[in-house]
Amino acid sequence: xxxxxxxxxxxxxxxxxxxxxxxxxxxxxxxxxxxxxxxxxxxxxxxxxxxxxxxxxxxxxxxxxxxxxxxxxxxxxxxxxxxxxxxxxxxxxxxxxxxxxxxxxxxxxxxxxxxxxxxxxxxxxxxxxxxxxxxxxxxxxxxxxxxxxxxxxxxxxxxxxxxxxxxxxxxxxxxxxxxxxxxxxxxxx
Numbered sequence: 001x002x003x004x005x006x007x008x009x010x011x012x013x014x015x016x017x018x019x020x021x022x023x024x025x026x027x028x029x030x031x032x033x034x035x036x037x038x039x040x041x042x043x044x045x046x047x048x049x050x051x052x053x054x055x056x057x058x059x060x061x062x063x064x065x066x067x068x069x070x071x072x073x074x075x076x077x078x079x080x081x082x083x084x085x086x087x088x089x090x091x092x093x094x095x096x097x098x099x100x101x102x103x104x105x106x107x108x109x110x111x112x113x114x115x116x117x118x119x120x121x122x123x124x125x126x127x128x129x130x131x132x133x134x135x136x137x138x139x140x141x142x143x144x145x146x147x148x149x150x151x152x153x154x155x156x157x158x159x160x161x162x163x164x165x166x167x168x169x170x171x172x173x174x175x176x177x178x179x180x181x182x183x184x185x186x187x188x189x
Contacts, residue, residue, distance in 0.1 A: 006066040013073045014048040020080040021045070031086035036146035044076045065116075071109035075102035099136075099164045103171030107132035111179030115187045125180035132172025136165050 024032045025041045051069040055061070078098065081087075087094040111128045119127070140161045148157045 004066075006070075007064075010066050010070050010073075013070055013077055017048060017073055017077045017080060018045060020077070020084050024080060024083055031089060032083060034147060034151060035083055035088075036143075037083075039142070039146045040076075040080065044080070047073050047076045065112060068109055068112035071105055071112060074105045074109075078102055078105070095160075096163065096167055099167035100171040103132055103136055103168035104175045105171075106135060107172040107175030108179065108183075111175060111183060115179065115183060118187075121180040121184050124184060125176045128176035128179050129169075129172050132175065133165075133169050136168025136172065139168070140165055 021037070021041050021044055024035070025037045051065060051072055055064060079102065082094060082098060088098075107128050110131045111124065114124050114127050143164075144157065144161070148154060153160070
């Protein structure tokens with residue numbers, strides 16, 4: 001059976017994620033120190049298996065949700081690429097850009113799922129923004145537990161956390177607008 005190109009893109013994203021996670025966790029390079037790569041190694045691969053498992057449990061409906069799958073993996077891949085290239089420590093605005101873009105990607109993934117229920121556009125918007133905002137809050141709580149509370153970043157954590165949540169909410173809002181307008185319109189065709 002011949003696989004579509006998007007299947008290979010999906011597999012490539014997941015392979016890159018797992019490969020870079022392993023590299024970050026076991027390379028011993030300085031840019032990975034104090035970045036909670038043990039936690040990332042445990043939790044990030046979940047993004048690569050959630051959609052296939054959910055799809056299988058739902059009875060493998062056709063077509064396979066490649067866009068949802070790729071968008072769900074993308075924020076985690078962007079994060080590990082940023083760490084592998086040492087962008088967090090060499091580009092002052094990288095973390096801020098990441099919080100905006102990664103929450104937009106994650107919220108677009110959520111939007112792909114919500115669109116399957118054919119809800120009113122206003123409900124779609126609220127769900128996507130709400131789930132994105134909750135995810136941003138949970139992420140910041142995870143960062144605090146994983147590496148902020150006992151680090152040199154503790155003194156500036158409050159301001160950074162508020163900024164990160166604001167950027168996550170902004171990214172989620174942009175994705176919700178795109179989902180409830182453009183993507184919903186395309187889904188109705």
